[in-house]
Amino acid sequence: MQPTDSDDGVLKFPILIGDIGGTNARFAILLDSYAEPKEFPTVQTADFPNIDDAIQSAILDHTSIQPRSAVLAVAGPVESDEIELTNCNWVVRPKAMASGLGLEDIVVLNDFEAQALSVVALGEDQMEKIGGGVSEEGASRVILGPGTGLGVAGLIHACHRWIPVPGEGGHMDIGPRTPRDFEVFPHLEKIEGRISGEQLLCGRGLVNIYRAIAKADAREPALATPAEITAAGLEKSDPTAAEALSMFVTCLGRTAGDLALVFMSRGGVYLTGGIAQKIVPALKNGAFRAAFEDKAPHTELLRAMPTYVITNPRGAVSGLAAYARTPARFGVSTHGRRWKSG
Structure with a gap:
């Protein structure tokens, strides 16, 4: 899996959605472009050593759905293959996450991009x-x-x-x-x-x-x-x-x-x-x-x-889900922020 400059947008369902803050991480799975996100209980970042363990233990172990893609928003700059969060000790490593969790496509955005997307996703x-x-x-x-x-x-x-x-x-x-x-x-x-x-x-x-x-x-x-x-x-x-x-x-x-x-x-x-x-x-x-x-x-x-x-405390999740459903509706650059297998 390598970073890609592709902005073709289309993501393969099911899609794992994640809003990762310094204290709380909120996850959902989007089955298809018409479904409402299947939400999971909020995770405390301090309860898990890393994001991969949190996703496996709190999400994947409690569902039969295997996501193929992921769209994550993180509270920190997305500048490399190792993305450090500003206010917690988690480091997002998309390559390792893909192989460990069976994902084919991962997009990582800034948390306030997700908040901005939520403005047009929420009523x-x-x-x-x-x-x-x-x-x-x-x-x-x-x-x-x-x-x-x-x-x-x-x-x-x-x-x-x-x-x-x-x-x-x-x-x-x-x-x-x-x-x-x-x-x-x-x-x-x-x-x-x-x-x-x-x-x-x-x-x-x-x-x-x-x-x-x-x-x-x-x-x-x-x-x-x-x-x-x-x-x-x-x-x-x-x-x-x-x-x-x-x-x-x-x-x-x-x-x-x-x-x-x-x-x-x-x-x-x-x-x-x-x-x-x-x-x-x-x-x-x-x-x-x-x-x-x-x-x-x-x-x-x-x-x-x-x-x-x-x-809505999960507004960012709604914003990410709106983007995941129809990426063409949004001008979100994934240059250097998208990792695809193959």
Whole structure:
């Protein structure tokens, strides 16, 4: 099995689908182009020494279906025959996986490409709309995922195809704007002297905001984890946590608005991941949309763009399944990211 530059797209069924994150791995098998994916319980990456063992033990040992192809999305750069994940110790080795698991064709994509694909695979019943605006058919979209880090991707429509545009937008600079921001931002933990979106808009970013507010107010921080701060912020049981969550939501709105301008995303801006799903009440209180739309001289432009939270935790699996069914619908380059036998 060798890497191939073939973009002919067609994959042989059954197809193993996998969304591999730093903590969780979600799998499904697609029997044919008309079937709904057969889903399996979510796997904890820490429970298995490598991805091959996880697939064999958690998936293949529990079904009589033998996949012929695989489409995997991984949280890490796909640059060689050994693909390291950013936040766990698994290494994806397509050649060894093919021989060990009996696969003929393996495609490996970036995890936020899969999230971008999910935007056109999921219906609005699997999303929560935040504020106004109407999605324009065929218009560009933006996907943000505050989680372990801050994932960002675009989705554009050209030449009758949806084309995901992955990148590192989570590392754009972000700065203070309000008087309160100027009190808090000097106390934020920096990376080599700078504050990027990912220093604020992820799990550890929420903790960073919380500690900075406490320091600005000369308070001792009482909470330590993103889950504790989120819960206390939603309940308003801790004033520092409540302000931290509010600042998180506002900064997320500002960043979402910036990216909406970059991509001219008249098709909408979509928030994904566990944090966004947990803080929907805070996102709907008006602060997110106010920050999103506050982009003079383009306030009216932003006001017309809808924003959503994807509420389906397996959205990326749906996106990968949509690609696996009809690759020609999507402009996904598999150059150096596809391994075929023969």
